[in-house]
Amino acid sequence: MSILKPLYSAYEWYISRDLRPEDMPKHVAITMDGNRRYARIQRNMSPLDGHKHGKNTLEDFLGWCVDLGIEIITVYAFSSKNFNRPQDEVQGLMKLFKENFEGIAKNKKIHKNEVRVKAVGQLDLLPEDVREAIDIAEASTASYNNMLLNIAIGYDGRLEIVDTIKKISGKVKEGKLDPEDINEEVVNENLYTAGLDDPNLIIRTSGEERFSGFLLWQASYSELYFCDSYWPAFRKVDFLRALRSYQQRERRFGV
């Protein structure tokens, strides 16, 4: 790999030349897929170690977004459906999430760049120690406004819409909201991602081309980009190519 480094730097430079800083997507969402397949093609690597490598990629990714001036990042870390995986994998992942949320509170990059961290999903499905770690991460970054990192955990877009409907109907029942006044904005404000700008670009790694319940409401006009790299092997050049592709597209919004 080290021998390839200068080549990658040259390639990064080559692609970056084509990027227009003023046309960067404000909000990039990413489905970090392929951790276990990455582990499988290494020698002697457990699926959990695949997930650990994926966590390192996320740290790198955050750094690239800082450098490129991307303001909002939403990452799909764990879906509600992932609870159906083998119990030892789920437990290993929960331990990893706990450690990583706790790590956020101490992470220099997060504080230096004033990144606000927020977990989005059905958090009540998570073990208590993970929820506590999330509280610590959110509280330690709550005052930041420079960047926002949403971590979708215990997340499923359909369940989010169901919960949104429940919230809105509760307001109607209490007489606080007239059904006639329900519009897209009201729905948007009652999502887990309340009030957030929709993602401009959604990336999925590992060659899979599915939503898998990610941001179903919010993705309505997003540009989609799929790449073959497994998430732990996702490099800056892959990201730059995604951004170049995004900038080359003509965004139409149905017009």
Ligand code: IPE
């Ligand atoms: C993504 O990688 C991480 C999670 C969904 C937790 P996977 O665990 O889905 O890895 P593959 O897709 O089986 O290779």
Ligand code: MG
């Ligand atoms: Mg997968």
